[in-house]
Amino acid sequence: MNLVRSELLKIRTTNTWWIFALISLPLWALTLLINWLQADALTSNNLGDLSAEEAAQVAAVASVDALSSNLFTTGQFFGLLIVMLLGIIVVTSEFFHQTVTTTFLTNPHRTAVMSAKLVAAGVLALLFWLVTTALNLVAGSAVLNAVGLDSQLGNDAAWRAIGLNLLAYLLWAVFGVGIGVLIRSQIGATVTGILLYLGGSIGAIFVIAILAERWGDWINNLQLLVPSLASSLMVAGADIPGNPPRWAGAAVLIGYAVVTGVVGTLLMRRRDIS
């Protein structure tokens, strides 16, 4: 408990957290705008001619459940990125500023220290989720009202998506810590994390689409293996035809988080600090 308090104090006593919060705000506003336009388009029913299959997908996405889930998890795409970067910094700043020596002198039980870092990153993720969700409940219901649906504050599917969104925030924070241990260089880890998240998901969509065209639709299920796609699948408000089920996204994400968290801790236990 002392260690977690210490880790949180480390975060609180530097600029990092509020700089990241400041960056998050405009990114959240941007995604809100996009989600609003999307909701508006989907509910106005003028998408042109669609094949039967496409129509079914659109119907799923345009369902009240999916629309409200999407709006109430606004900001997820960049929010997860920010939370992952914070997780990275929780570890790499110790190497960057050479404070890791003091940290391990204060408590030579490295597993305990790493666990405290994972918990602290999780607490940070929880706070980011809490603030984002509070904003989303206000802004999202306003948008839903504007497009002619009710505020949907009682929608079970939407609340499930909000809960899963929290899970995604927590898991990405854990990833961040794992990446930070694997790549101690602050810049190296940050760049790798961003590339993995942005480049990885965009590239993967592209590659998977090409492969699916060539070898058949089952390839689409591979998108599960891309962490960022798995998490967006996880919080989708409804199962979309042609996509893997949502629980699978959650399972994959938890798997990644457990592996990076455990591998990171084991590496840190063995490493010489010099």
Next chain:
Amino acid sequence: MTDGQRSPTSDGQIVVSGLTKQYKNVRAVNDLSFTVAPGRVTGFLGPNGAGKTTTLRMLLNLVTPTSGTATISGHRYADLSDPLRHVGAVLEASSAHKGRTGINHLRVICAAAGLPKQRADEVLALVGLSPAAKRKFKGYSLGMKQRLGIAAAMLGDPRVLILDEPANGLDPEGIRWMRGFLKNLAHEGRTVLVSSHLLSEMQLLADDVVIIAAGQLVRQGPVEQVLGSMAQSARVRVRTPQAEALTAALKAQSATIETDEQGVLLVAGVDAPTIGRAALAAGVELHELTTERPDLERVFLELTAGKAGIR
């Protein structure tokens, strides 16, 4: 210091035994054994790259030894139940987050060690850093950084202090302060182990020395004893207007004599009283008679000759 009785519960004693660290191509520390006694300042000396830092880091569980053990009060560092209350260590001057204030740096450590956060204010006052408590670390001078490191080491009021090159980058005033501070801690009965390559400083500070080179022990013992072991090279400086007469008188005592500047003789092989008696007997006038003590630097260079350098 040497092979005294080593009780495993002896409080504050550091025992390094057969310690070895093999990196890929370099044996940084090679079968190193020594002990450090409480109540004294022990200088840990060696040329750059001798393995001092690696040894200290193995002692503090930061680096895993290839073989051998290093214990503090009979325990490995990782097995100490409350390490900060037992051992304080200063390893790098610049080991704080640049954007964090000095006081917050200490509070973070207090939180992790379960110490009350007032300790942070107390140790800042102890090292004379209170006025800069709320300044960010990046605004600290090198001397202030060293003081903050010592403040952090003192948080748990430890019995054992371990410092790696604490005089690095300090101005003369800072070095004098550090010397007084560390001597005082040893005087209170604490164990103080200080690594350094600044030999003149060590001669003023240390009671005991442990000298290593190329990862191996070269000599250990009280400073006087280590210097004394080289006493044959001690010389007496004599100033006289009758240099030739004195030279003749001393030659009879089988002394070896060098002349330095005009009217100054450097005499080896006999001690100062003998020279004085010989001068008196010969009716030679003396203006100066000084025993030149071998200094640590000369001893060190002789002992580590050929073992320094890049490995």
